[in-house]
Amino acid sequence: MKTIYFIRHAKSEQNIACDDIDRPLNGRGEGDAPFMGERLKRYKVKPDIIISSPAKRAFSTAKIIAERLEVANLKTEPKLYTGTSAVYLDIITQISDEHKSVFIVGHNPTITEICENLSGKFVGNIPTCGIFCIEFDVECFSDISSSSGKKLFFDFPKKHKIFV
Numbered sequence: 001m002k003t004i005y006f007i008r009h010a011k012s013e014q015n016i017a018c019d020d021i022d023r024p025l026n027g028r029g030e031g032d033a034p035f036m037g038e039r040l041k042r043y044k045v046k047p048d049i050i051i052s053s054p055a056k057r058a059f060s061t062a063k064i065i066a067e068r069l070e071v072a073n074l075k076t077e078p079k080l081y082t083g084t085s086a087v088y089l090d091i092i093t094q095i096s097d098e099h100k101s102v103f104i105v106g107h108n109p110t111i112t113e114i115c116e117n118l119s120g121k122f123v124g125n126i127p128t129c130g131i132f133c134i135e136f137d138v139e140c141f142s143d144i145s146s147s148s149g150k151k152l153f154f155d156f157p158k159k160h161k162i163f164v
Contacts, residue, residue, distance in 0.1 A: 002136045004101075004104060004118075005101070006114065006115050006126070007105045007130070008112075010028075010032045010061045022055075023056060023057050024060065036156075037064060040065065047073075048099040049095075050073065050075070051103065052075070052076050052077070054081055055107070061129065062074055093142045095141040097142075118147070118149045119151045120146075131156065133151070133152040134152065135150050
């Protein structure tokens with residue numbers, strides 16, 4: 001059994017003068033990432049590895065969540081920055097089978113597309129810092145394919161905000 005938690009990076013700064021890859025988290029993102037990390041911790045979720053896009057906003061999200069869960073195995077994968085869902089699937093099928101549970105931190109629209117592809121479920125949009133978890137009844141990541149997974153949950157920060 002393999003489990004993948006697909007995480008869209010937390011909210012980032014939009015109006016700053018820098019390259020897209022260097023955009024940092026904004027105030028909301030800096031609050032949402034630890035909030036979602038704590039939610040995962042409460043449910044005793046702990047991945048064997050976190051694979052993140054190298055974009056500053058994605059890697060910052062991954063680091064914050066890793067700190068909350070006390071996960072040291074964090075690496076970047078450059079192809080997650082601009083990759084298509086086919087590229088994401090290629091990355092997934094190459095993950096070492098020693099791992100059972102993996103976090104992949106990336107970007108929309110690809111993170112939503114790969115979740116729809118692998119779960120066979122309509123998602124529409126994974127919001128910033130959203131987490132879509134899929135379980136696969138396989139022994140090897142190389143056996144993961146379209147519609148082969150089962151959605152376990154879909155959570156995101158705004159789901160828990162109380163608006164007055």
